[in-house]
Amino acid sequence: MNTPKQSTELRQASLVAAALALAAVRSPAEVTTAALAQAVGITQGAVFRHFESKEAIWLAVIDFAHQDLLARLHAAAAAQVQPLAALRAVFMAHVDFVVEQPGVPRVIFQELQHPEDTPLKARVRRLMQAYRTLLTGLLQRAQAAQLLATGTDLQAAAVLFIGSVQGLVMQSLLSGQVGAMRSLAPAVFDLFQQAIAAPPTRARRTQETTP
Structure with missing residues (x-):
């Protein structure tokens, strides 16, 4: 009972x-x-x-998104040894989350239309900070393994990663075909990886010398 x-x-x-x-x-x-x-x-x-209040319901929605999305992203990253593979897994896990929960980005985008700061915006910022922390950690690992192009700005790379996902989300919401994100996501991530990855010869040499 x-x-x-x-x-x-x-x-x-x-x-x-x-x-x-x-x-x-x-x-x-x-x-x-x-x-x-x-x-x-x-x-x-x-x-x-x-x-x-109704606002309290939307705050609970963002809290759910924070817990569920971050749990999925951390699990996806932990399942991969190589940091670039972990970044790909995180990207795909985020796409899967949005396909399953399209209401989450709709709530966030709706709130961002208001110019004033709100408790809901504060919750979204907290979510994004936790997301960036995860990404930065993976990018730092990739950099330490010499898998990134020389001089790669890790903060900018994290912004590009999140922006790539958000672009897919926005396009899918506009088209009304959220499920199409899954077919587009691999190619979009490939472009992101090409933008930050070390030249193939350098990356291959690094992997060969890694015990």
Whole structure:
């Protein structure tokens, strides 16, 4: 039997899932608490027993994205020994996440239209900082292994990586074909890797001398 706390946590998770599902097919600004209540099977008033406001629901959505996306990215990176292979795995894992959860980028892009700072923007910044930290660590490993072109700016490389994913996301949302990201992603990552990788002869020589 669930305790009151467990019941609240389960209901909150259901509302977050409903918010993401609705945001995937309509503007997040048009997602109402009435629609959320209907999707979960509760009254509109009951929504506010689990979240104090609609903004709190979107904050919970970003918290979910932070935890789920970062867990996937770290797992993808950890499964690869070579740092450039780890970067590719992270890129593909991010694409897979967006294909499965298209509501997440819709919520983020919707919020970025507001010029003022907001708690939701602060949560997104925290997510992006954690993402950049992961990427920078992998890029530093690649640099130490002499797999990057001489003079590669690691901060700029991280920006290019994230921007490449965001470009794919934006294009897929505009076309309405989010699943197409999976077929385009490998070629986009190849271009990113070509921009930062050491010349093939140098990279091959480094790999041959690595125990």
